[in-house]
Amino acid sequence: MAQQNRISYAWWLNGWDFEARDVATLTENGEAIPPEDYALEMKGSIFCPGCFTPLFRSPAEGAHFANRRVARYNHYASFAHIECGLRSPKAEALKFATEELAQQAIENGKLTVVHEFRSAAPEAEGNLGAAGGIAFHEDVDGPVSAYPVSRYKGESFALPTKISSVASICRRFDRNLFKYYVFPGRANALMLSAELTDIRTVVQPDETPRLYFAEIVRTEKMGKSDQNLRMTYFACHANVHDFCMKATIAEQSEKGIDENVVRRFILIWGVVTESGIGLCINRPKWGEYALLPAQYERLLPR
Ligand SMILES: [Zn+2]
Incomplete structure (x- = not known):
């Protein structure tokens, strides 16, 4: 059986360079391309949605291998030192060595801890805009709570949480699919794609x-x-x-x-x-x- 591949799309942006690490530009201006929509002209300009290193597609042409197996994206071995949750065939929970690193992941948008989903529409705040016809309201802060996201068994870290909505997840679904979430009642941070x-x-x-x-x-x-x-x-x-x-x-x-x-x-x-x-x-x-x-x-x- 073919090894499972969890990279369901790649960011395509001509001229983007991984070494500059300007992820905001990539996810703002790039386009999410599933492997079957890949075209040769994208070669060298497609990047992993998890770690943002360059990817290549195999086969390089056509939507299938000769044996009908569907095309897939692969990481380059030369970037193996960059950690990526999409390199392993199975979804794994994100763990941190220190509380500071976990808080950093929240600050830079890699991780969202959802304390709960909103029970009612916020009042008077107004609609902050619509994406694809869905109303969007900004998430608000929830309590700081302890989560066992440490690499070390039995250790918990205090993390800021959000009171969110599924609409927030849908709004930039292309950006959120490979971010990590701790959902209400859960202990672990998993990629949205795995949840x-x-x-x-x-x-x-x-x-x-x-x-x-x-x-x-x-x-x-x-x-x-x-x-x-x-x-x-x-x-x-x-x-x-x-x-x-x-x-x-x-x-x-x-x-x-x-x-x-x-x-x-x-x-x-x-x-x-x-x-x-x-x-x-x-x-x-x-x-x-x-x-x-x-x-x-x-x-x-x-
Ligand atoms: Zn990656």
Whole structure:
């Protein structure tokens, strides 16, 4: 069996140089290119979304190897001294030698500790802008809490946290996919790509909250008032009768979820419960779900 490769896209930016370490320019002006969309003209100008060193694609041409195996990105051996969570075939938790290094990772945006997702829309703060049709509100600070993210067993570090929303994750999903997150109730920092679960793989209730991605296949209003529920159904496993999210019509329309977004994807944090003969995520909190901007759908780990 082919070794698993977790580099689902590379940053492409002509003229960018890893040695200058100007990551902000790369992620601001670069384009996320999945291996199957790679073209020869990108050679020498594609970079790892985890460690930002140059990558090469194999095979160099065409979307498949001669044996039909799909194309993939690879690190260069010459950059093996640069640590990267995408070099190992399995997702590993990020650990730190010192509390200072962990706090630094938060400051420079490599790690986000989510204390909780917002339970309601912030008041009076206003909408700070929209990306791909989703409203966005700035995260606010949560409490400083202890997390066992030390390299040494039994040691915890005090880390600043955020009260965030899934919309924040969706907003620059291309940048966030290979960042590390500690989600509510979790002890470890894992890459977002490793936390994302395809809802089509779920076949039974699950009381551990997870971050799911799901394709909307239909949506139905359960009444005339805005405060009635809307059932939004997702593509699901063949053994599951149906799988829906239940939230008010008003809240879902605020998030852009209605009949016009069938076939679009949402990200949703929650527990899976039974609903009739199917499954559901029942009444997620305001900050626990958002429509994924359409341009990022091709980056989902499907
Ligand atoms: Zn890398």
